[in-house]
Amino acid sequence: MSFSVTRNVSWVGKIDWELRKFHGEEYTTARGSSYNSYLVRGEKTVLVDTVWSPYDRAFVQDLERLVDLQKIDAVVVNHAEVDHSGALPELLSRIPDVPLYCSKNAVKSLTGYYHKDWNFQVVRTGDKFSLGNMDLVFIEAPMLHWPDSMFCYLTEANVLFSNDAFGQHYASEFMYDDLVDPCELFDEALKYYANILTPFSPSVRKKIDELKSMNVPLDLICPSHGVIWRSRPMNIVEKYEEWADDYQEDQITLLYDTMWNATRVMAEAIAEGIRAASPSTEVKLYNIARSDRTVMVTDVFRSKAVLVGSSTINNGILSSVAGILEEIRGMKFKQKKAAAFGSYGWSGESVKLITQRLREGGFEIVNDGFKLLWQPGEEGREQCRKWGREFVNSLG
Numbered sequence: 097m098s099f100s101v102t103r104n105v106s107w108v109g110k111i112d113w114e115l116r117k118f119h120g121e122e123y124t125t126a127r128g129s130s131y132n133s134y135l136v137r138g139e140k141t142v143l144v145d146t147v148w149s150p151y152d153r154a155f156v157q158d159l160e161r162l163v164d165l166q167k168i169d170a171v172v173v174n175h176a177e178v179d180h181s182g183a184l185p186e187l188l189s190r191i192p193d194v195p196l197y198c199s200k201n202a203v204k205s206l207t208g209y210y211h212k213d214w215n216f217q218v219v220r221t222g223d224k225f226s227l228g229n230m231d232l233v234f235i236e237a238p239m240l241h242w243p244d245s246m247f248c249y250l251t252e253a254n255v256l257f258s259n260d261a262f263g264q265h266y267a268s269e270f271m272y273d274d275l276v277d278p279c280e281l282f283d284e285a286l287k288y289y290a291n292i293l294t295p296f297s298p299s300v301r302k303k304i305d306e307l308k309s310m311n312v313p314l315d316l317i318c319p320s321h322g323v324i325w326r327s328r329p330m331n332i333v334e335k336y337e338e339w340a341d342d343y344q345e346d347q348i349t350l351l352y353d354t355m356w357n358a359t360r361v362m363a364e365a366i367a368e369g370i371r372a373a374s375p376s377t378e379v380k381l382y383n384i385a386r387s388d389r390t391v392m393v394t395d396v397f398r399s400k401a402v403l404v405g406s407s408t409i410n411n412g413i414l415s416s417v418a419g420i421l422e423e424i425r426g427m428k429f430k431q432k433k434a435a436a437f438g439s440y441g442w443s444g445e446s447v448k449l450i451t452q453r454l455r456e457g458g459f460e461i462v463n464d465g466f467k468l469l470w471q472p473g474e475e476g477r478e479q480c481r482k483w484g485r486e487f488v489n490s491l492g
């Protein structure tokens with residue numbers, strides 16, 4: 097499949113309707129995704145990125161329908177991750193000497209993946225590839241989201257090829273922001289930022305400042321996943337600025353797991369207490385073992401505070417709780433408050449262990465947590481409501 101984006105730019109990629117898990121099991125992609133590759137034709141012809149390896153042959157066939165492969169003067173590899181570089185071996189088996197323009201770090205990761213002595217041409221920010229009547233200007237973007245990541249900007253057409261930045265895991269035949277459901281698109285763009293880019297928010301802020309200081313016109317942002325931003329491309333750039341600035345809404349998320357429902361009863365009573373003390377605060381509850389991790393991380397991203405609950409099992413915490421704690425630790429969230437709760441039978445280590453993990457994850461711990469013996473009765477539930485009220489009041 098291919099379509100024309102501008103007079104000089106064609107999309108040639110793969111819409112992956114059936115993708116449901118990405119990065120192994122780490123990211124759920126309920127709406128599928130796409131791998132976007134772009135063919136830029138001026139006086140010279142350049143391919144920007146490729147697609148994931150399962151689709152390499154179909155990709156090269158589609159590309160051949162657009163252009164004689166021998167006429168491709170250069171391939172830009174903005175990012176070495178296999179969902180974008182996966183078709184390189186197939187393509188380069190046909191055009192082995194084609195120069196690959198990439199960052200210095202991409203040479204390491206591409207060699208690490210493919211072990212090939214390809215014709216690497218290392219570029220740095222500000223370097224240009226001239227297509228005769230227009231230039232591709234390279235902009236290194238280290239840690240957005242790998243050390244090798246890079247953007248490139250096409251002059252005259254005013255197109256930013258932003259690779260994973262500004263992407264969304266979203267399959268749609270329509271491929272443009274103004275043609276798809278805006279709520280779905282916003283949901284996917286936010287989920288993508290929360291789960292992929294949050295740890296790199298300081299780099300996002302710097303890169304946006306750098307892009308703005310280039311003071312170049314921007315007509316299109318062409319990411320490597322999901323739809324192209326064309327209606328007002330600065331909208332998503334402004335959203336990224338907002339999200340990168342330790343984003344939070346008036347929301348508190350409770351994440352818990354339970355064996356015999358005691359900790360669930362606690363969570364629900366704590367939520368009642370929060371709602372009673374702060375009716376405007378949105379409270380969301382997730383049983384971790386039954387919920388989608390990507391959605392939970394997105395809700396933690398939106399929250400000003402999180403409460404994590406586990407009963408004590410074998411002097412520890414439930415494994416699902418350990419899993420989500422590890423996931424949110426890696427997100428390096430800032431300016432978020434937290435506390436722990438849980439039911440226990442005799443030794444009751446879970447609350448202390450969760451608190452410790454939340455502290456290591458950069459959360460500001462509001463109190464020592466709240467533990468309750470066995471199944472809460474009415475008195476226990478009232479204690480939970482009180483603890484919920486005190487928690488939300490202490491947030492200020």
Ligand SMILES: Cc1cc2nc3c(=O)[nH]c(=O)nc-3n(C[C@H](O)[C@H](O)[C@H](O)COP(=O)(O)O)c2cc1C
Nearest residue numbers: 354355356357358359407410411440441442443444
């Ligand atoms: C397999 C198992 C191991 C447990 N280990 C501990 C323990 O080491 N220390 C403790 O205080 N309670 C322990 N308990 C008791 C639970 O923490 C207690 O039943 C609690 O109320 C369960 O809460 P829940 O229904 O939210 O899971 C254990 C319970 C089970 C079923």
